[in-house]
Amino acid sequence: MRKSSLRMAVLVAAMIVMLVLPRAGGTLVTNAQEPALDKELNVYNWADYIDEDVLKEYEATYHVKINYDNFASNEELLTKLQAGASGYDVIFPSDYMVAQMIDLKLLAKIDKKALPNLANIDPYNLNPWYDPDNQYCVPYMWGVTGIGYLASLEKAPTGWGALFDPEQARYYSEHGGINILDDEREVFSALLKYLGYSVNDTDPKHLAQARDTIVKVLPLFHSFNSTDYQTTLLIPKEVSISHAWIGDVMKANMSTATKDNPNGDWKFIVPKEGAIRFQDNMCITATSKRLATAEHFINFLMDAKNAARISNTTGYPSANKAAREFIKPEILNVIPPAEVLEKLEWIRPLDDDTSKLYDQTWTEIRATQ
């Protein structure tokens, strides 16, 4: 009797396991991977910061049309969002801009349960100062802002003086041309570092000094370009040195590498006075009505192979640890050693008054050229 009721209990339990668990499991999996998706998604990213084929694959697989736009700087992104009704769902702000946007309530919190690929992100990039616990954003790619230059130049740059000291800048202007990133905080950061200050200096006198410094060399610049300047780097005699984000120089290198010249034509330096480190992120706007689709898309970009394709195409180091085995070694090697990284500064949000002064001074500088 006892044996047969035990058998019966085991049988009933097995039936429950067979009937209920797969359903529960199935439902869970469906929720995590296949939510009901919207027909469109509006994505706003930095220029040259994606693999177009990854986007096309997402559209073809999930029948979601990606409306994809580019911005040139964090400030342009912020202005667009603050103007209201931008319609963007997924955006890619940098570190300090995430902090500002959280403060301004421009971001939606992410639902980590909808992002199983979050497990692929390197703990080194998670939990950053600007978004503790990653409540709002997921790290995308990261790197350093410094100087890219043609390896064939006789005089190799060592510091920001190559761009801002009139004598040095004249040499580069006469030997190919100088490009400066069309990016307010990046330009002030470079100038402030050159003058020996922090990239987050708030002293109006130092800002005026930065303005006077750049105004003197403005006639020597070929361009202010932060969107397609790495293409310019490939045009002979157009530009021979550029204020640059590391991945864009890597990309120029990959495009010029040949069997006889495996490292390509370009080099990148962290200027001797110090430089900037950044980490860009995937976030959802507070106004997005397509949260589930936005999360589904972000999760797709965090797939190890997709993240690797993006890194391999753009030349930027990925925050995705699982992607590493698929990333070209030259991109993995571009990351400076820990002792260099430690000395770099993060750009931080500014108080309102300083921010206004920065904007005003930047407008003056850009109007001068």
Ligand code: N2P
């Ligand atoms: C890529 C832009 C990189 C953004 N072209 C640096 N924060």
